[in-house]
Amino acid sequence: MENFVIIDIGSNSVRMAIYCIDPDGSYHEIKRVKNDTRLSEGIGQNNILQITAMNRTISALRSFKSEYSKYKNVVVRAIATAAVRQAQNQKDFLKNVYKQLHIKVRVLTGKEEAYYDYLGISDRLAVKDYLLMDVGGASVEIIHVRNQKCIHCVSVPIGAVKISEQFHLIDHITAANLFEAESYIAEVYSRIPWIKKPLHYPIVLIGGAARAIARINRRYQHLSHVDHIQNFQLTRKQVNVTVETFLNRNLAERQKINGLENDRADVIIGGSLCLTVMMNFIDSKRVIFSNGGVREGLINEYIENNPHFRK
Structure with missing residues (x-):
């Protein structure tokens, strides 16, 4: 049994979902948390993430980490979407997240985000x-x-x-x-x-x-x-x-x-x-x-690509 944690850094909110994956590849959600950090607030035409918005987001991530650290056998996947993808100061933000929390964030391309959306709802x-x-x-x-x-x-x-x-x-x-x-x-x-x-x-x-x-x-x-x-x-x-x-x-x-x-x-x-x-x-x-999306697409891909889950 694994506890699969997905952290989704969006433009309007940051979300964390924790899924329990059974050996047969089935899974169920055991916790879901949302924080409205509004990372894209004030980003403007030049796509510059604002310090206050970045600090709000990092604070939310810190609270998420304290929560998922309570679980055993944890696999963490952190992703970021449009606000970070478009930001000129993307590297500074990601560096601060890693420096403060040791969370490595994968920035999805637009096509990757779209495809994970499809994977997350296609069977629903x-x-x-x-x-x-x-x-x-x-x-x-x-x-x-x-x-x-x-x-x-x-x-x-x-x-x-x-x-x-x-x-x-x-x-x-x-x-x-x-x-x-x-x-x-x-x-x-x-x-x-x-x-x-x-x-x-x-x-x-x-x-x-x-x-x-x-x-x-x-x-x-x-x-x-x-x-x-x-x-x-x-x-x-x-x-x-x-x-x-x-x-x-x-x-x-x-x-x-x-x-x-x-x-x-x-x-x-x-x-x-x-x-x-x-x-x-x-x-x-x-x-x-539909209530599916990127997070469900990520976990479906993870299970599909890991042979130790016996379907």
Whole structure:
């Protein structure tokens, strides 16, 4: 039996998941911790990680280490995604993490992140043809899946935090800023050479914005277990109504929406637009939510590549 620890340093939050892997290769999650460190806050057009954000993140990692150190037979994998990947001072940040905590962090390329997203959700869905989107804080991973196979994948440098900050979508929203944001996102998508191939496909959505939109609608529909979002579906109209709710409220009013975390209310519009623009772009009629992603992809790969797990 192994305890497999995954630390995921994202743009908006840092997460740790601890999985117990049995000798037959089956596994179950025994602990999950999240800290909203907002590493990409203030990163700006020059992609410079800010000292305060880096210190918040290192502090969270320190608390994670004190937690997983309590377990025996531990294997640790630490990864970083868009905020660190894009940062000009990436090396300084990684050096500080290793110097202070002796945690070696692997920075995923955009394509690696997209592919791990695919690995993490591909065995959880009944649908075979879909466009997978992972809306993060500083990037969006987009994967074209046909007959359950990854056909194309790409990462684009937009995301909930980046779009919200760049186009001033945090508090009061003007029509001009909304139009500029939607136009910019559409222009980024238009540069993906294969993006029209999954025309009319359903979108499978993962990431923080996905969880928020799903939770809000499950509460609205009076469904039990609001966090059980796997395979939950919404029509394009339902998504648009939800986003309209965000747009009609300022930050303080958004923070009161049932199901939306307070610390996500300032970036939910940027994240939502990444979805709605794509739905219009490929004329998708529905969204399917999944709770899988990069972390599940990493553990699936680890088990597959280790012969001592007897399946």
